[in-house]
Amino acid sequence: MVVVVGAGFAGVEAAWALASRGVPVRLFEMRPNVPTPAHTTDYFAELVCSNSLKSNADTSPAGQLKNEMRALGSVVLDIAAQHRVPGGEALCVDREAFGQAITHALSSHPLITIERAEFTPDACTAFLNSGQKVILATGPLTSPDLAAWLAQITGRANLYFYDAVSPTVDAASLNRDVVFAQSRYDKGEGDDYLNCPFDKEEYFAFVEALVSAERVPIRAFEAGGKRDATQDELEGPFLEKIKYFSGCTPIEAIAEKGPRSLAFGNFKPMGLTDPRSGRRPYAALQLRPENKEKTLYSLVACQNRLKWGEQKRVFQMVPGMEKAEFVRYGVIHRNTYVEAPKVLDPILQMTDVPNLFITGQLTGVEGYVESAAMGILTGLHVARLLNGQSIEQPPRSTAYGSLMAHLADDTPREFAPMNINWGLFPEIELKDKSLRREQKLHAAKAGLQDWLERLGS
Ligand SMILES: Cc1cc2nc3c(=O)[nH]c(=O)nc-3n(C[C@H](O)[C@H](O)[C@H](O)COP(=O)(O)OP(=O)(O)OC[C@H]3O[C@@H](n4cnc5c(N)ncnc54)[C@H](O)[C@@H]3O)c2cc1C
CATH class of the missing domain: 2.40.30 (Elongation Factor Tu (Ef-tu); domain 3)
Known part of the structure; x- marks a missing residue:
């Protein structure tokens, strides 16, 4: 059994990825008993602001990331497609129908047990001490006690409470x-x-x-x-x-x-x-x-x-x-996230706390889709560990590899959350912008095929 904390975009994907691979999950969500300052419903994966999951176009970075997520079995994108509303190239959803459907899908999965309760530092310590794996997916508005505990175990300087980033x-x-x-x-x-x-x-x-x-x-x-x-x-x-x-x-x-x-x-x-x-x-x-x-x-x-x-x-x-x-x-807003290059290993496990995984926006990606993507990846890695399979990292050329490169890059800089974008994909030495982007996508698609073969899917 794996404990997943937070039924936001990352938590639902992590739980789904585990359960789909035969691993039982206990999924903790504190809403509606304990609210956050931005969520207003008790739905899982609540869209706190816009109803857009960004571009669906095959030729965009967000579209490529979605292709990779679909190939790994994304529940968010599957349900989003069922409740799509017109939005041009963007994948926009009917937020009410989407929220209901995703909550229902997770709640009715036979391997997922839902606990509507705030997950505390004591609970986390107890699970870890008993040898369980815990995935924290509590997002930008992680509850204050858990955030304070994270600050303590990461070292205060490695946990952010506000984003104040330059463009x-x-x-x-x-x-x-x-x-x-x-x-x-x-x-x-x-x-x-x-x-x-x-x-x-x-x-x-x-x-x-x-x-x-x-x-x-x-x-x-x-x-x-x-x-x-x-x-x-x-x-x-x-x-x-x-x-x-x-x-x-x-x-x-x-x-x-x-x-x-x-x-x-x-x-x-x-x-x-x-x-x-x-x-x-x-x-x-x-x-x-x-x-x-x-x-x-x-x-x-x-x-x-x-x-x-x-x-x-x-x-x-x-x-x-x-x-x-x-x-x-540039943004200046409330956001909780760790300094990933300093505190996370390549499978998003805390380097100093074995069996404690961090996923979603808490890792230093940003947005509904990127957070969901990280949830799938963490669920996949943990399921493979428990099923005795090898860990297969996404190739650098893929959108996944690009997000992971951002989280692992220890260049001295102000580490700040990032959306998927062209600049994260490996550079191609070509002057023409559209050719350059075409080549980046080509490399990403080839990388995805290679990754799926290694995963055996
Ligand atoms: C005000 C605001 C506006 C935003 N607007 C947009 C936008 O327009 N487009 C976009 O792409 N992104 C937007 N974002 C960012 C987006 O919300 C996040 O990228 C995404 O939701 C992160 O997914 P997550 O799963 O990491 O966290 P979340 O989706 O926030 O999920 C975390 C879950 O953990 C739960 N939780 C927290 N602490 C505990 C605890 N101790 N125990 C149990 N449960 C807990 C929370 O209730 C929540 O359900 C916005 C964020 C905010 C705060």
């Missing part, structure tokens, strides 16, 4: 005629950082656009305030919490302090020389590699809570980023 761009979309590689004062690895140099006029135009851009409203639970509090009332406590948990202030709040504050802070140009002019720029936005392959770069110190369309508009005003493709936008 990330695809390296291939940067204008290399403008952007230059140089580490400040030429210290460090030399070309680790890329720099986007502003002249005075460009800088002030950017700041003006930044401070006037539309922001995502703060939710009361994120600031610890009453539900009916106004945005102004929430602002102060929210900024304090962000500063306390993430050590940062959103870039738009810094820019509001004075038009030159970024030029003296986040965008200071000291130690940089623009090779086009041979001089120090007025200000510079730095970009830092997000992965070993340097296919993705994050914007240094650009944590923000602008709406996504606004981020694109404003950050494309940065010299060299006119055509930047954003693979992830």
Whole structure:
């Protein structure tokens, strides 16, 4: 028997993957007895916000990930297909019918026992001490006691309570005629950082656009305030919490302090020389590699809570980023996740706590689909361990291999949750963007075939 905790996207998939392979499961879900600040029903795999499971198109990263999930027997995608509503290329579902059907499917599986109760650290310790395997799939809103325990066993620095991440761009979309590689004062690895140099006029135009851009409203639970509090009332406590948990202030709040504050802070140009002019720029936005392959770069110190369309508009005003493709936008919100490269092994087991597995968004992926995908993978690995079969890792070329590469990449960086995107797939040296993507998909499909053969499915 395996204990799965949390019947969200990852938990239902992990439980289903185990039960489909003959392993009995005890699935704990605390709702409706104990609520989370965002869920409103007692359904499993509740869609807390949008009803979209992203693109279904075969030619997109999310579509490829879905193909791989279907090949492994995804219950979420199976039920989503039965309750699909029009949404263009996106797989959108009737949330009520989807929630009911998935809850029914799990509850009626003969090998799955449902326990509607909050899973506590004591319960976890007891199961582990008795030699059981436990899979934690408690998601971004993990209950406070369990989160505090996780912080304790991972070391406080390796558990996040808030996401405060800067946008990330695809390296291939940067204008290399403008952007230059140089580490400040030429210290460090030399070309680790890329720099986007502003002249005075460009800088002030950017700041003006930044401070006037539309922001995502703060939710009361994120600031610890009453539900009916106004945005102004929430602002102060929210900024304090962000500063306390993430050590940062959103870039738009810094820019509001004075038009030159970024030029003296986040965008200071000291130690940089623009090779086009041979001089120090007025200000510079730095970009830092997000992965070993340097296919993705994050914007240094650009944590923000602008709406996504606004981020694109404003950050494309940065010299060299006119055509930047954003693979992830900046967000600042409540989110619990571990520093996967430091605390998880290649099968998502905690390196220091044998038999304790972490899956779903808690690992550092983001989104309904990515979390569900991780749940299937963990269920598959654990089932194979218990059934005496070999562990077969997804090839690097697959969408699964790409997500796993993100979770294992120990490049010094701000580890932050990631959606599946083109930049995570292994680089293909081709100038033409559509050819490059075609080749990436081709490699992913070949990798999937190879993986399925090794799995014997
Ligand atoms: C406000 C908000 C809006 C979002 N909007 C979107 C969106 O539009 N699109 C998108 O793709 N993603 C969105 N996300 C992210 C998405 O919700 C997650 O990626 C996904 O749900 C994560 O799946 P999971 O299984 O890891 O966690 P969840 O789906 O959150 O499931 C975790 C489950 O664990 C349960 N649980 C927690 N602690 C305990 C405990 N101690 N004992 C027992 N049960 C417990 C919870 O009740 C929950 O059911 C949003 C997240 C939030 C918070």
